[in-house]
Amino acid sequence: MSAIETPTGDELLKILTALGNPHRMRIVAALAQGRNYVSRLAREIGVSRPLLHMHLQRLEAAGLVVGSLELSDSGKAMKFFELAPFAYALTPQVVAEAAGTLTDQDENEKQNEKQDETRHRKARTQ
């Protein structure tokens, strides 16, 4: 069985913006019928390959699909994508809880934190 995941605010945000797009919804629908590689998928759903590439990246960044570069028997590199078995509940409580852990806003100094700590070390006595 599949447990219902409880994502953090940023994760949920990425998931929602990833799925909140007609093309990407269709991509998910297409992959629900089985894995596929990029060029073929692009032909099947009538989308340019670079565009599909962008959408797949967005879906993969949200953890909704997984891609793997494989070598076909004839030696060609082909990138296959398949669905990740995600399961999220969309309720006010889930959204409210996730909103509490949103790291957005002007908290741009997100990764500057760790640097600030280390730069406080020993004085430059040389």
Next chain:
Amino acid sequence: MSAIETPTGDELLKILTALGNPHRMRIVAALAQGRNYVSRLAREIGVSRPLLHMHLQRLEAAGLVVGSLELSDSGKAMKFFELAPFAYALTPQVVAEAAGTLTDQDENEKQNEKQDETRHRKARTQ
């Protein structure tokens, strides 16, 4: 108990794009603690009132919140918003099924034609 709703493609798309925004997630979180009126909510979550107005419209259009214009005992008009008790499941199957009913593209001009526009510009020859 709350049954899990199965939206159409367009509905799900509106829901996802409505929730896929940090501000609107925080608005949902704020309303999860009780109903509130616009100006006060704007002050509490630190957002300009016109901006909050826009976000609330988006949430209401998606059916996630409901607003009602009420008259306070002192006669002032105040628009209260509260959460709608939504509950959606976010799984590949749900998305795939919804994607099939996407009325996407600009096939919006289906029955948008209702009446003949006043294209009779009379020649004002006096």
Next chain:
DNA sequence: CTTGGGTGTAAGAAGAATCTGACATGTGGC
């Protein structure tokens, strides 16, 4: 070595979403 099919990515145009700063309206109280 050219063609066909696979991969990735970057630049810039086009479009949509977001946000601010006015403006307009109504009410009650001083």
Next chain:
DNA sequence: GCCACATGTCAGATTCTTCTTACACCCAAG
């Protein structure tokens, strides 16, 4: 009248997302 506080809306600037059009590379078959 003026102020405080509520409502709504609009124009424009800004920013983000989406999409096209190129370019790069690799491998195999003709």
